Amino acid sequence: MTTPGRGLHGRVLDALGPAITAGEYPPGSVLRTDELAQRFDVSRSVMREAVRVLESMHLVESRRRVGVTVRPRAEWNVYDPQVIRWRLAGSDRPQQLRSLTVLRSAVEPVAAALTATHATAEQCAELTRCALGMVATSRGNRLEDYLVHDVAFHRVILTASGNEMFARLGDVVAEVLAGRTHHEVMFEDPDPAAVTLHVQVAEAVREGDPVRAERLTREITVGALQELDILAP
Amino acid sequence: MTTPGRGLHGRVLDALGPAITAGEYPPGSVLRTDELAQRFDVSRSVMREAVRVLESMHLVESRRRVGVTVRPRAEWNVYDPQVIRWRLAGSDRPQQLRSLTVLRSAVEPVAAALTATHATAEQCAELTRCALGMVATSRGNRLEDYLVHDVAFHRVILTASGNEMFARLGDVVAEVLAGRTHHEVMFEDPDPAAVTLHVQVAEAVREGDPVRAERLTREITVGALQELDILAP
């Protein structure tokens, strides 16, 4: 992902950010810049920079005479990739994984429809390559190789949609898929039906059939929801 | 919205952020911290804090010996409310409004379905109040009052969905709706059909009918897309 610990203030962030998102400092907690600077053994200037970044993520609020206050979760910038990463690394990983999967289920089908409408020939080819790669690695306990193609597939769908907001969710989807493979529900070879669906989505995009691409992608995301027991049976 | 100009570094951000998102400093441009500090007449420490925030938004990258480089648009954190506000205030307002509307069209229907599944009685009542408010203000050139109820309606849908990621889009939707009323396509009373759809969505949610709520909300968002000529005819 992104380079961690870029400079001293980055080091501080990597310690303080996860602590806050994990609820170690619950909302309403008050921190003091000087004290934090001492605790992390950095100068006040470095500490201030870190606080400013946390502030821009709406994780904390800094006010004169009172200090640095942790904000309620509802105000956090939950779309900030850094915040997402911190939360995925901490105790509310399951909760984060669930809400991201629901987001996926809303966005990806629409993105697939858009991609079917105006994907370039090159993007179609790339999509097909990814799907075939998934087929090739879907058996024989090659989960890690499968993941690479899976991530690439969804990334193409999101970027080829031509919508910048969708495109930026590529990293998020990558995190979700990686999380599923590494920590959660996938223990054996992926569901053959899911693999087939990916191949069919690539087909639909190639044929320029947005309705079919959307429907098939919706089936994929429904499967992802079911894996996490989000859908009522 | 949020409080602007909170401190000196905030003042600098409000000047530099829009300048960057507007393309005044195109991607690849190199700025120097000291020079910027002079230009804005602030100390280097303040300037550094501002740069750190821009960096956390992935708008710029700061590297030793080279300076502060503007990143390509594709890497910007386009979900950061501050970035969205800057872009909406600048020259690519139309482009931003379009991509946000597409995002809405993906998210809101799914959110409505979730809301129909598990909205509290209080949330149902609030939703109905909003819909009735829209009806009451839909005639007689009361666009401003109508907007208030419209925004409230969509905010309830998004927050009552129970998904934190959806809930955080409330502000974004508010910006889009306000933008439409204030600068773009709405010159006369709102489309009566759209008003009726909102009332029906409230009904469907009250009755706990997720499928109908989703379908009706999709009709609303399709209308929004058509207003911006995004859908192929």
Added chain:
DNA sequence: TGTGACAAATAAGTCTGACTTTTTGGCTTC
């Protein structure tokens, strides 16, 4: 001619200490 190491220049990064400003909470006073 190309390549390696080495040196100089450059701009960000860091630290420190002094000073300013705002806010709050208590205390005085009427």
Added chain:
DNA sequence: GAAGCCAAAAAGTCAGACTTATTTGTCACA
């Protein structure tokens, strides 16, 4: 008990000195 004033506290700001990493250019050597 309410209004207003005072003092403490913590963030905010600034200036200057110093460190460090990175790039670029140079020069010698193969």
